[in-house]
Amino acid sequence: MSMTVADQTASDARPSTDGTSEPTFEDLARRVDDAIAALDKLEPDARGVADELKNAIEAVHRAGLVVVVRRMREDENARAVLFDLVDDPVVHLLLSLHGIIRPDPTTLANRVLTEVRPQLQSHGGNVSLVRIEDGTAYVRLEGACNGCSMSSVTLRNLVETALVEGVPSVTGVEVLPNEPSPTLIPLESLRIGSDPAKEGWVRAAATDEVVEGQLTRLDLTTGSGTDVQVVVVNLEQRLTAYLNECAHEGLPLDDAMIDRSNGTLTCPWHGFCYDATSGECLSAPGAQLEQLPMRVDDGEVWIRVGT
Ligand code: FES
CATH class of the missing domain: 3.30.300.130 (Fe-S cluster assembly (FSCA))
Structure with a gap:
């Protein structure tokens, strides 16, 4: 039995009606699953006996239930009660486990x-x-x-x-799409002060140089003279800047393929696929492109690459 009874019932657990003695639906299901798990640990002979006992008891229950359901179906008043009962999660589970009704x-x-x-x-x-x-x-x-x-x-x-x-x-x-998990960039890091270079900001391009639906490679230099390669993705005028390194083997993303319809960026080297606006890797959970703080100011794109 690959699917547990608790799996089937997890979303339907109900509390006891008197608050004291009646086990919940989930309790009942767990008890069955625990017993089935314990069966698996028995020696083959003992397991055979236990299986036979279980099957024999289930056969008695099934035969009795078939009679009950058949009689209730034949009687107009009882049929309405039967339909009501079938909506009860425990009764539904019982009848579907015995193959008397189809599982929902x-x-x-x-x-x-x-x-x-x-x-x-x-x-x-x-x-x-x-x-x-x-x-x-x-x-x-x-x-x-x-x-x-x-x-x-x-x-x-x-x-x-x-x-x-x-x-x-x-x-x-x-x-369905998974919950988005954008890279959060602290607001503080987006402010440009009176000396942008000192804070690591570099004027990267004019906005019309980063074309919509495309990835643009930019070679920037930090205030201390270090060269930094960056790629900027423009999807529906939403700009995102990343370090030009794939999260897989660090190879450049210059020739990455942008799919505008599903908002992805695919690395040309081994096909790692990313959400183009968050950098989240869709091929390998947990991998992520390194996103850089960015600002658009008076038609100019500024990227913070470090000092
Ligand atoms: S370097 Fe990008 S997928 Fe391997």
Whole structure:
């Protein structure tokens, strides 16, 4: 059993009704999962006996439940009660575990994702289901599932195929953007004082030299004479400056490809893909381009490269 009962129920835990003795839904699910985990530690013979006991008890429960459900379906009044009961999370889980009703799409989708997750994780990726709406499963992808490399496309296809084939009511999958994590530059560092050079600011270019939708390489020199290579990305007139070094092997980004439609910058050397406006690496979690403080003042672009 690759998906735990607690996985299926995690979002539906309910408190006890009397506040004292009734275990919550989550407690019940955890107890089943703990018992199943303990089974795995038994010697094969003991495991066989325990499995048989579990299967025998489940068979009795299933047979009894089938009779109850069938009789209730046949009676008009009881049918309404049955439909009500099926909406109860515990009853729903019980009947779906016994195969008497189909699991709801969310349970089914979580089960499918549990099965593909080990493969994603072995490549440094992960997936979580956000919701299912009008036949579309909305998911968030992490790590190596993001980005534009072949392997991330393959992982995304794996998720999509598994959901569409494994959940009958799902006909499409949409990947939601992850929460943005821009590089925060302290406001203080953006102020230009009376002596900009002393504070590490360099006049880098005129604004019309950094063309929209393109990456512009600038060779700058600090006040103490050190050469610094910088690239400026202009996406919809939003400018961002980075040190001209890929976070992978530090190679220059001059010929990086800018994709205006999805706002990414792809390193020409080995294909690391970045969010062009934050420098966050979408191919390797945690990697980041070094963003430089920048200001636009009276048609001039100023970049702080150090003294
Ligand atoms: S140096 Fe950029 S991907 Fe390797």
